[in-house]
Amino acid sequence: MEPDQTQIEPLTLGEQRRAELVGPGHSFATVTDKISSIVLTRKTTLGFLGAFTVAFGLAMMLFYTLAYVVVVGVGAFGVNVPVGWGFDIINFVWWIGIGHAGTLISAILLLLRQQWRTSINRFAEAMTLFAVACAALYPIMHTGRPWLAIYWLFPYPNTMGLWPQFRSPLIWDVFAVSTYATVSALFWFVGLIPDLATLRDRATARFARFAYGMLAMGWRGSAMHWHRYETASLLLAGLATPLVVSVHTIVSFDFAVSVLPGWHATIFPPYFVAGAIYSGFAMVMTLAIPLRVVYGLEDFITLRHLQNMAKIILATGLIVAYGYMMEAFTAWYSGNEYERFMILNRLKGPYAVMYWALIACNVIAPQILWFGKLRRNVALLFAMSLVVNVGMWLERYVIIVTSLHRDFLPSSWGLYSGSKWDWSMYIGTIGLFLTLLFLFIRFLPMISIFEMRTILPQAEVKEEGQ
């Protein structure tokens, strides 16, 4: 696809591709300097403080909302008969979906030996953790008494013989999401250890040396350490791979096992998983593009990375579009009047604007990614990634609200819209997410230092010795 830029010495196509993963002229030392200096020596700028203040302010709004909901009760949310599932599950699914790209990058792309994952995996994994944290708030808060949530959600032996309904995918969600959070956190932390040791060795401040030293868990970089590290990350990748599929599959079951038109569709599992990866990569891009500009990381997060992500966004976006097509076709083909009504109601009902906006965002907009020239236009990619984020939120909104607001019995129809507390909680979680992200960027290396060194051309010789 790429025109030959350097014809000095004949490189094979594969070597060219690899060379595009890191800017020219880097050595092991410059990579380490560049990435660790962001944490250790770079001055905290006013811009950073300003942006952090905004994010932190929004996070405070979230905590205010949470307190309000606890004091007043879940009646503060906009849900009511007939729409009993609203913003809580829309935003839960949205955030959980976003997390999937991080796991895909760190686990599946590692197993597939895709070297371009190297510079984006660290902050994508961090994104996963923070997104899961935001997602988990919704089911916990919607119980109304979150301090009792564990008592309701987790099965434990008790004298009353009371158990959760094991046939309900909602209880599978509890296991799936908590496993997902645990494995993601472990994976992220294990990957950080060698870099934490680098920071420990380079930090000059006493407290920083102490803190990074504690976190590095005695890493000395011996051959034995590396051997164990490699084994552990492969095992964790193996464990995390099924999670990429299982978490969102179970989320899709929340809907699909019901008998509601628009929810009950056998295609939901693969279509939700594809949608999750789609939105996740869009979010990675939304974060990566400003980061590389602000911190001057264009040498590490190159155009090749952005293009590869754009291709994944296009591919998964097409799978999502396929899902929309099959839903509509099968609704017609099934001959079931409720199924047919559901699709017509989406196309022409009270939420038609959202449906068509979703089609514009998720199906039409990403088609620009077919063209190599547009895939290299960074500003356009950034705009595209925002559009996809919006589109995937709308998708969950349309799926959840349109199926509930008009069910089988016209006398029970009604309309739904989120209350101001719904919105403040949603925007608040975005604030929490960004706050955590800012802290992460400030205190931890956002790109894996030691893995970046392995993809330098200088490291190539060692690779062949294996």
Next chain:
Amino acid sequence: MLARIDGLRQRALIAGAGALVLCGLGAFVNPDQFFRSYLIAFVLWNGVALGSLAIKMLHQMTGGAWGLVIGRLLEAASRTFPYTLLLFLPLVFGTKSLYIWSHPEVVGADQALRDKAPYLNTTFFLARAAFYFAVWNGLAYFLSKWSREQDEGGAEPYHTRLQVLSGPGLLLYGFTVTFSSIDWVMSLDPHYSSTIYGILFMGGQGVSALALVITIVVVLGDHEPLKSAITSRHLHDLGKLLFAFIMLWAYFSFSQYLITWSANLPEEIPFYLKRTQGGWQFIAVALLVGHFVLPFALLLSRGTKQNRRLVLGVALFLLFMRLVDIYFLAGPSGHGEGPAALHLHWMDLAAPVAVGGLWLAAFFWQLKQRPLLPAHDPMLEEALEHGR
């Protein structure tokens, strides 16, 4: 090498022609059974070709050592669409026998079928089939042509062209496979519908194509040029891909089952009710064990994936399980809505041999036309290096 391929072609042709004669006799005795068995056989082998086409295009998009060394096998399989078109022709005469929706008197008496008549009618059915074959032949033709020209003249511009074709090509593949699976198999029971159906077939075709490729790689692996090109590392990669497709197939099949079972809706659940009684339950269990548990357990270990004989066994067994899966999906004969007992007919085995023999003969014929390794692919050197 060429002699070996010729030998295989001849044997396939003899087996196929022999079985075809038997089936031809059977067609006179019991035409309904013939068409049913033949349809299943056709869907199986056409699916092998389709899976090969898709994997070839997928490889053009992603690259990787695994796909280069088997590229020519995939191309040869995807050049068989002119022959599968010929093999499809008998089914044109079988629509009345196979599909209840092609009987106007039945449709007239059934509200649901009247509603579907704009889609399920013989004219549109045949027009769609013509469209599918046009798409598949067109894609295979250009893929194969540019790949040959790349061999003769060097990498550019063909490498780029192949990529430009493969992206939209995969879209067309997904579209045509979905609707052809609905037309040919799902509409055997015109009251049933499932949104995952097309994806289920795509997963299955991936298994079929990889099973075929692994079989051929092992069978021809003692001869140059494959002998020195394909090492146990390549075989390991192919085994991993087969493993991945088995899991995909199981994932899709289980999703459909769980969602249908859990909702228990009157228009859907008969699909599984019919297939869990009257002997069909044994087929269902056989699928679970043979199409997933057993190959999953075997392919889990690196030892199996690198052991030529063992992996050949798994691949051949999976080709057979593909037949069982399609047999299961086609289900009890659509005539009459009540549960029907499992009734294995000798043609259910003879027809796959007939279609398979003829298809394999066409495949080997195509395989012989080109060198088994591409000459000027820009990634070939690296791909061979990967195996050393």
